[in-house]
Amino acid sequence: MSTPLHPVVAEVTARLRERSRDTRAAYLARIAAAGTGGTHRERLSCGNLAHGFAACGPHDKAALREGHTPNLGIVTSYNDMLSAHQPYERYPELIRRIARESGITAQVAGGVPAMCDGVTQGREGMELSLFSRDLIAMATAVSLSHDMFDGTLYLGICDKIVPGLLIGALSFGHLPGIFVPGGPMPSGITNEQKSKVRQAYAEGKANRAELLEAEAAAYHAPGTCTFYGTANSNQMLMEIMGLHLPGASFVAPDTPLRDALTAEAVHRVAALSAHGDNHLPIGHIVDERAIINGVIGLHATGGSTNHLLHLVAMARAAGIQLRWDDFDALSSVVPLLARVYPNGYADVNQFHDAGGMAFLIDQLLGAGLLHGDVRTVFGTGLDGYAQVPSLDASGALQWTPVAKESGNRGVLRGMAEPFRADGGLRMLAGNLGRAVIKVSSVPDDRQVIEAPAVVFHDQDEVRKAFERGELNRDFIAVVRFQGPRAIGMPELHKLTPTLAVLQDRGYRIALLTDGRMSGASGRVPAAIHVTPEAQAQGAIARIRDGDLIRLDATRGTLDVLVDASEFASRAPATADLSSHHSGMGRELFGLFRQAAAEADLGAGVL
Ligand SMILES: O=C(O)[C@H](O)[C@@H](O)[C@H](O)[C@H](O)COP(=O)(O)O
Numbered sequence: 001m002s003t004p005l006h007p008v009v010a011e012v013t014a015r016l017r018e019r020s021r022d023t024r025a026a027y028l029a030r031i032a033a034a035g036t037g038g039t040h041r042e043r044l045s046c047g048n049l050a051h052g053f054a055a056c057g058p059h060d061k062a063a064l065r066e067g068h069t070p071n072l073g074i075v076t077s078y079n080d081m082l083s084a085h086q087p088y089e090r091y092p093e094l095i096r097r098i099a100r101e102s103g104i105t106a107q108v109a110g111g112v113p114a115m116c117d118g119v120t121q122g123r124e125g126m127e128l129s130l131f132s133r134d135l136i137a138m139a140t141a142v143s144l145s146h147d148m149f150d151g152t153l154y155l156g157i158c159d160k161i162v163p164g165l166l167i168g169a170l171s172f173g174h175l176p177g178i179f180v181p182g183g184p185m186p187s188g189i190t191n192e193q194k195s196k197v198r199q200a201y202a203e204g205k206a207n208r209a210e211l212l213e214a215e216a217a218a219y220h221a222p223g224t225c226t227f228y229g230t231a232n233s234n235q236m237l238m239e240i241m242g243l244h245l246p247g248a249s250f251v252a253p254d255t256p257l258r259d260a261l262t263a264e265a266v267h268r269v270a271a272l273s274a275h276g277d278n279h280l281p282i283g284h285i286v287d288e289r290a291i292i293n294g295v296i297g298l299h300a301t302g303g304s305t306n307h308l309l310h311l312v313a314m315a316r317a318a319g320i321q322l323r324w325d326d327f328d329a330l331s332s333v334v335p336l337l338a339r340v341y342p343n344g345y346a347d348v349n350q351f352h353d354a355g356g357m358a359f360l361i362d363q364l365l366g367a368g369l370l371h372g373d374v375r376t377v378f379g380t381g382l383d384g385y386a387q388v389p390s391l392d393a394s395g396a397l398q399w400t401p402v403a404k405e406s407g408n409r410g411v412l413r414g415m416a417e418p419f420r421a422d423g424g425l426r427m428l429a430g431n432l433g434r435a436v437i438k439v440s441s442v443p444d445d446r447q448v449i450e451a452p453a454v455v456f457h458d459q460d461e462v463r464k465a466f467e468r469g470e471l472n473r474d475f476i477a478v479v480r481f482q483g484p485r486a487i488g489m490p491e492l493h494k495l496t497p498t499l500a501v502l503q504d505r506g507y508r509i510a511l512l513t514d515g516r517m518s519g520a521s522g523r524v525p526a527a528i529h530v531t532p533e534a535q536a537q538g539a540i541a542r543i544r545d546g547d548l549i550r551l552d553a554t555r556g557t558l559d560v561l562v563d564a565s566e567f568a569s570r571a572p573a574t575a576d577l578s579s580h581h582s583g584m585g586r587e588l589f590g591l592f593r594q595a596a597a598e599a600d601l602g603a604g605v606l
């Protein structure tokens with residue numbers, strides 16, 4: 001007997017359905033039309049088809065000519081830049097072999113670009129990062145437009161890659177699809193130890209060699225970085241939305257269990273194709289309930305603020321009109337059940353070992369805080385995800401019910417003793433517009449900051465002012481002209497060590513920006529994604545040095561304390577951004593900057 005759905009979850013879902021009624025209906029009609037006529041290879045000409053199987057070996061070629069068995073398309077984001085994606089190098093060959101052994105075929109449909117935000121953090125490349133999400137969606141469509149496929153496997157993990165792949169996948173929502181994760185790297189030095197060396201370096205108390213040693217001990221092997229940033233928030237989302245196999249998110253790379261899960265992903269997506277009896281297009285899995293489950297998962301785990309952008313964009317790709325108000329309405333009823341860095345000291349390996357996603361989902365389902373009656377790639381409702389994968393004595397994959405007690409109360413807790421009554425993702429609103437703040441890792445005495453503004457148009461200027469000794473005081477750093485239409489909405493996470501040093505010196509400080517922060521940011525209060533942005537003449541463009549600003553995360557307000565008529569009479573500041581619009585490929589993204597939506601609509605171009 002399942003627990004009745006929490007009334008707020010039911011109400012927010014109903015509101016989302018109503019808001020999305022027409023666009024969701026149009027989307028479902030579109031994918032229904034695309035899905036008619038069974039497998040698509042029958043519609044290809046002989047020339048099209050021959051090109052499609054020319055390079056195949058005899059087994060695959062014969063199967064593709066006959067067309068009686070599923071052909072799976074692999075969209076891969078493999079490269080050697082992202083430690084998380086490096087394990088994917090061998091996946092196409094593994095998947096093709098597994099397919100062949102199952103009497104079906106698989107082909108790499110195409111590759112998509114993947115940016116490592118860790119490599120680009122604080123550098124020009126970061127100004128392409130957000131736009132790469134939509135570029136990945138387009139590249140996914142280019143891959144699948146060969147129309148040779150009956151199901152798809154998406155190989156992607158990190159920040160913009162999973163959102164981009166899912167947006168692209170939903171354009172082919174008539175096809176079954178499954179996300180295939182690679183898993184986190186083994187734990188290195190703790191994130192806390194790494195951050196301490198960074199702060200020491202920012203203060204000149206550690207040298208570059210010591211800093212590099214610490215960084216290399218944190219990021220030291222193939223696999224996803226083990227903090228709970230956007231990449232690992234993506235894994236949580238794909239699992240709680242039913243697009244991963246249960247428990248697949250955080251199993252280590254290159255292990256027998258990881259390979260068994262990848263093999264099962266191949267079997268599952270083939271079973272969901274139009275060739276089988278359980279045809280399940282991905283566009284039917286990603287419905288309003290799955291999206292609401294994703295929002296709830298973000299709140300319950302203190303997930304990345306980047307999903308206030310990406311989940312909105314992913315939902316829209318399925319005809320679903322998710323808004324920040326939906327996040328806000330759910331925030332107060334979903335408790336924080338996990339403390340993973342930056343929301344605590346543990347990492348995702350310790351989260352997984354404590355019971356991980358299966359325990360989290362079991363607890364939330366038991367409290368009526370998740371839609372259980374959803375469709376998933378596993379073929380069950382969400383109750384099937386309260387299970388842990390393992391290999392039995394014969395090496396076969398099995399799932400067993402998760403324990404009802406957390407394996408580590410310091411990392412993962414049950415509904416009876418949450419870390420916080422709410423998830424800590426808060427919306428802010430006031431005479432400066434709207435913004436987002438994550439308070440789950442901000443000390444309680446830093447959740448309300450009222451201090452004079454110090455205005456910057458470039459994140460490097462903050463560090464220089466710090467090094468000149470100008471910031472040893474209470475202040476709110478207003479870093480503007482960072483929005484999508486200005487310079488592509490980069491993450492300003494490189495500011496974290498400097499601002500954390502000042503906060504640790506006892507100053508009451510905060511960051512206010514129309515840019516983003518990393519999902520790994522956290523200790524310093526930061527009102528981010530301010531919309532309207534400065535480049536769109538938002539109120540943030542009227543702030544002057546010395547203006548008193550009040551950021552109140554407890555009441556959800558963000559205001560400049562200046563006479564309203566005087567403030568309105570000010571001409572918005574302008575900025576020469578030309579140096580940000582060329583070099584490192586930025587000259588290729590002018591159309592993206594011109595077309596970018598506001599942050600609360602996903603800040604993208606799709
Ligand atoms: O949203 C995120 O999770 C971040 O973009 C993350 O992917 C990025 O790589 C950080 O920069 C890593 O943290 P450090 O920069 O502190 O190593």
Ligand code: SF4
Binds near residue numbers: 225
């Ligand atoms: S989690 Fe971030 S830093 Fe780590 S591999 Fe992914 S994008 Fe790069």
